[in-house]
Amino acid sequence: MRWAPRDADPVATFARVPTECLAPPRDPASALSVEVGRAAFRTPVLLGGQAGRAGLTCETCHKAGRGNPSFLFPGVSGPPGTADVTDSLFSSHRGDGIDNPKPIPDLSAAKAKLKIAQAPAEHRLEPFIHGLITEEFDGPEPSKAVLAGLADYVRALNTAACPAAATEPVTVGYYLADARRALQAAKGEVAAGDAPTAILMIASARSRLGLIDERFAGPALSAERRQVRAADRRLAQAQDALRARHPDVPAALDAWLRDSRGLEARLAAKAPASLFDPRRLTQAARRRLPG
Amino acid sequence: MNMTLKTVLLAGAVLALGSTTALASGGGGGGGGGGGSVSAPSESAPQYDPAAEYAKAVAAIKARQYKDAARAAQHVTDAVPKSPDAWRLLGAARAGDNDWKASRRAYERVVKLAPDDASAHAGLGVALANLKDPKAQGEVDWLKARLQACGDACPDAANLKALTGAVEGAVAGGPAAPKPSAALSGHMLFGGPKAGDAAYVQAVSLINQKRYDEALASLADAQAVFGPHPDILTYQGYTWRKKGDYARAEQYYKQALAIAPDHMGATEYYGELKVERGDLAGARKMLAKLDRICTFGCADEEELRRWIELGHEPQR
Numbered sequence: 001m002r003w004a005p006r007d008a009d010p011v012a013t014f015a016r017v018p019t020e021c022l023a024p025p026r027d028p029a030s031a032l033s034v035e036v037g038r039a040a041f042r043t044p045v046l047l048g049g050q051a052g053r054a055g056l057t058c059e060t061c062h063k064a065g066r067g068n069p070s071f072l073f074p075g076v077s078g079p080p081g082t083a084d085v086t087d088s089l090f091s092s093h094r095g096d097g098i099d100n101p102k103p104i105p106d107l108s109a110a111k112a113k114l115k116i117a118q119a120p121a122e123h124r125l126e127p128f129i130h131g132l133i134t135e136e137f138d139g140p141e142p143s144k145a146v147l148a149g150l151a152d153y154v155r156a157l158n159t160a161a162c163p164a165a166a167t168e169p170v171t172v173g174y175y176l177a178d179a180r181r182a183l184q185a186a187k188g189e190v191a192a193g194d195a196p197t198a199i200l201m202i203a204s205a206r207s208r209l210g211l212i213d214e215r216f217a218g219p220a221l222s223a224e225r226r227q228v229r230a231a232d233r234r235l236a237q238a239q240d241a242l243r244a245r246h247p248d249v250p251a252a253l254d255a256w257l258r259d260s261r262g263l264e265a266r267l268a269a270k271a272p273a274s275l276f277d278p279r280r281l282t283q284a285a286r287r288r289l290p291g
Numbered sequence: 292m293n294m295t296l297k298t299v300l301l302a303g304a305v306l307a308l309g310s311t312t313a314l315a316s317g318g319g320g321g322g323g324g325g326g327g328s329v330s331a332p333s334e335s336a337p338q339y340d341p342a343a344e345y346a347k348a349v350a351a352i353k354a355r356q357y358k359d360a361a362r363a364a365q366h367v368t369d370a371v372p373k374s375p376d377a378w379r380l381l382g383a384a385r386a387g388d389n390d391w392k393a394s395r396r397a398y399e400r401v402v403k404l405a406p407d408d409a410s411a412h413a414g415l416g417v418a419l420a421n422l423k424d425p426k427a428q429g430e431v432d433w434l435k436a437r438l439q440a441c442g443d444a445c446p447d448a449a450n451l452k453a454l455t456g457a458v459e460g461a462v463a464g465g466p467a468a469p470k471p472s473a474a475l476s477g478h479m480l481f482g483g484p485k486a487g488d489a490a491y492v493q494a495v496s497l498i499n500q501k502r503y504d505e506a507l508a509s510l511a512d513a514q515a516v517f518g519p520h521p522d523i524l525t526y527q528g529y530t531w532r533k534k535g536d537y538a539r540a541e542q543y544y545k546q547a548l549a550i551a552p553d554h555m556g557a558t559e560y561y562g563e564l565k566v567e568r569g570d571l572a573g574a575r576k577m578l579a580k581l582d583r584i585c586t587f588g589c590a591d592e593e594e595l596r597r598w599i600e601l602g603h604e605p606q607r
Contacts, residue, residue, distance in 0.1 A: 044590050050495070052590030053556065138499075140597065140605065203588045210587030232587050 004070045004080070010285035013070045015278040016167040017174075020064040021108035022153075023161035030152065032188040033145070036197060037153025039182035039204035040146045041065070046200065049138030056137075057207070058150075065157045067106040108157035118155050125151045145189060145197040171276055172267045175212050176260055179205035183235075183253050190250055195242045198249075202239050206232050212267065215275035224270050231256070231263055341370040341377070341550055345518025348380050357387030368397075371519040373546055375405040380518070382414045394418040409437060409447070409454055416458035427462050431455060487516030494526060503530050521551040529560050532567070540564055553584040559591035566598045574599050 004013050022038075024031050042059045044052040061068050061083055069081040082101035105114065117124045129150050133139040142150075168174070186201035213228045234256055241249050275281045344366040351360035361384035367377035382397035395418035401411035416430030438451040494509035507530055514523050528543030541564060547557035562577030578599060581592040597605045 043588075045588060045593050048590045048594055050499070053559075053594075055589075140593070203593075206588040213587065229586055236582065236588070 004072055008070045008080075010281050011278045015170055015276075015281050017170055018064045018066045019163045019165055019168050020066075021158055021160075021162035022065065023156055023158045025152075025156065032185065033149045033152040034156045035149075035181055035185040036145055036189065036201065037149030037151065039178075039185050039201045040142070040150055041153055042178060042182070043200065043204035043207045045203040045207075046142065046146070047133060047137045047139045051137045052139060061104045062107050065107050065153075067104045071104060107154055108159055108162065110159055118151075120151075120155075125154060129154070143194065143197045143200070145192075145194050146200060149197075169278075172212055172271055173264055175208045176264050176267075179208040180257055180260060182208070183257060187250050187253055190242070190253075195245070199239050199242050202235050202242075202253075206235050209235075216267070216270070217275060221270060221274055224267055224274075227263060227266065231260070341367045341374075342518050342520045344370075345377065345380065348384060348518075349516075352380075352384055352387060355387065357384050360384035361388060361390075361393075367518055368400075371546060371550060373404060373542065374519040375401045375408060375411070376514050376518055378404065379408070379411055379414065382411070382418070386414065386418060389421075391418045391421040395422060395424075409434060409451055412437075413454035413458050417461045420458065420461035420464075427458065431458050431462060434458065487513045490516070491523065491526075498526065498530060498533070501533070503534050506530050519546065519550060521547040521554045521557060524550070525554065525557040525560060528557070528564075532560070532564055537564060537568060555581065555584060555589060555591045558584070559595045562595045563598050563604070566595075566603065571599060571602070 022034075024034055040046045040058075041062075042057055044055050044057050046052065046058070047056060059065075061071055067081065071083060072080045082103050107114070111118055116128045126147055130142070130147055133142055133147075182201045182204040186198040186205070189195075189198035189201060209228055209232045213225055213232075216224045216228065234252070238249050238252050238256070241252065271277060273280070275284060344363045348360045348363035348367065351357070351363060361381060364377060364381035364384050367374065368381055371377055378397045378400040382394050382401065385391075385394035385397055395415060398411050398415035398418055401408055402415060405411065412430050412433050416427050416434070419427035419430065434451060434455040438448060438455060441447055441451065490509045490512035494506045494513060497503075497506035497509060507527065510523055510527050510530065514520070514527075517523060524543050524547035528540045528547065531537075531543060532540035541561070544557050544561040544564065547554050548561070551557070558577050558581055562574045562581070565571070565573040565577065574595070578592065578595050581589070581595060585592045594605075
């Protein structure tokens, strides 16, 4: 919940998100690739570098794969909703010294409206995203599966797939559903023998837990935060197990997925006392320090 | 600073709610090219006592409440005894209070920590002159030599001339002392947090452009506003590391970690410094610490892990 102008409407900016317009492909291999991209899109570890260290993800700018009219980052944004992705604040490669913030595009807009051709045969989307990660954002080289996944995810975003409602509320369940999808993608990559990609998928699930934790702020919710952190620890251990090439990771992920249902119920019960509650969110935003 | 409520919007609210755990990991993100975090220091300053006390001291000097200023500045020097900014501020506060002995002692510390600091030489000169100590002339000479070396056209010339004039005036026993606020840098007096943030963001860009000397100057401007802030110290360490001065870099990382022991950026960069020095065991300790403090994972940890696996900086 950051990088917005001070006078942004907290409910519009943080309590609701645009709905995702995703048309997942049918065949399992392509579907897995889209899910890998979807999870990578949602973790700062993908970006690394300055942006990743600041906690920025692809999704910070392209909320649910769309735009972000209130995005504001000191030194990188012009008016809210724009970003200068060639800024040297994020990049040691592409800082062009020119102040040229651009509107953040809705990636699920009609394909004809987008600048980068998406047809696989054109070979433009993958190099574009590769450049974004490694040059614009100074991130580490992504794995092949992750790069392909991001391109497939962007391709699968489609206006025709937009749900009737333009926005949806941000809830515990919203973030946990993302975490579960990321872990399913992790299992797919473990099965494919791609440990580095699986580790990134787990990182994405952990990022989502972090977003839950930050809304369970305050001493009254410390018991809930402990549970979220314990769930995170288990995922960190699964990452370590993958690095050490332990074979039991899928079973551990399955157990986590099962237990996540109970966790969700317990957290949802307390959500009205947390910043998931729009009223509390507004109050908290109003109580901000002067200046 | 990852994954925290350290948002522009909610920063105040979090403090009110007392969720300092989330905030304490704050500040620590930051630093693709650099070290601290890319969010503005003015947002996170209140959580670090020395930075908050520093701000208090600057405000008190502006309000001519020199005793209050000295008290606050002393808290900063107690917490971060190696910070020249803190001692410079204390020297100015003491001067305002006409406690020339204490002012001299403070400025002597600055000159020891930062021998090239012109405003400290000026402050010391003024204090010595008021103590009728003939060594004041030595500071006039130092400033004049500096001005000559840098030439009339150098960006610092006007400032050096003003400083020289102030010390000469004090030696001549002229109208008492110059206003102590003259010892504060322009940024401190006129800029406030906004200018400090701007200088900081500028520094991060300069680091990414590998313009390290200019970056250090911008960081000094930011530090004049915020005092010893862990994000700024971390970037100072990072910049010195890139300039090849590992010992100096280490000092800055240690200062940052003394103020904010769980600072993610400082921990990561200190770990990378250890890799560069061939101390892999030390680097692994930093990695283990990041694993502990980065709840929910962080890019800093993954970056240091790559360094350790390769035994050197990853290719970009």
